Amino acid sequence: MSDATDRRILRQLLADPDVSNADLAERAGVTSASLWRRLDRMREAGVIQAIETRIDWRKLGYEVEVSLRFTLDKTEPRAFDDFIAAARLVPEVTEIQTFLGSVDLRLSVIARDMAHWQQIYRESILTLPHVADSDALMLVSNIKNVQALPL
Structure with missing residues (x-):
């Protein structure tokens, strides 16, 4: 094409x-x-979907970025829908991804500092529905972040 x-x-x-x-x-x-x-x-043709604005959250005072991996309780038929609907309501969640395999979903979450992260975690993340297991990975550095394909 x-x-x-x-x-x-x-x-x-x-x-x-x-x-x-x-x-x-x-x-x-x-x-x-x-x-x-x-x-x-x-x-x-959908090759160009949008021209995006990229925001450097750190320059706006968000110093903490956490990747959260979740396994959901799949005995609940609405587990994915309920979880995603609730996660979308958390303003600090910048990305939601679903996967096949042992991890069902991943959220990217930003926070101003560790105290803010702790507040988000306690008030918003721990209340997400149908979580069977979770794991948190705190971003230390971003070595490569390319959105483009080698054309």
């Missing part, structure tokens, strides 16, 4: 999501009209 020109456009867009369309067209070596057609086609 995509050709070398599409991949060139995507590479440039990934490198600088704030680039203007005129600059993007120039960097990708296409006309503005061609760029528009290609971007529209890639959006319609």
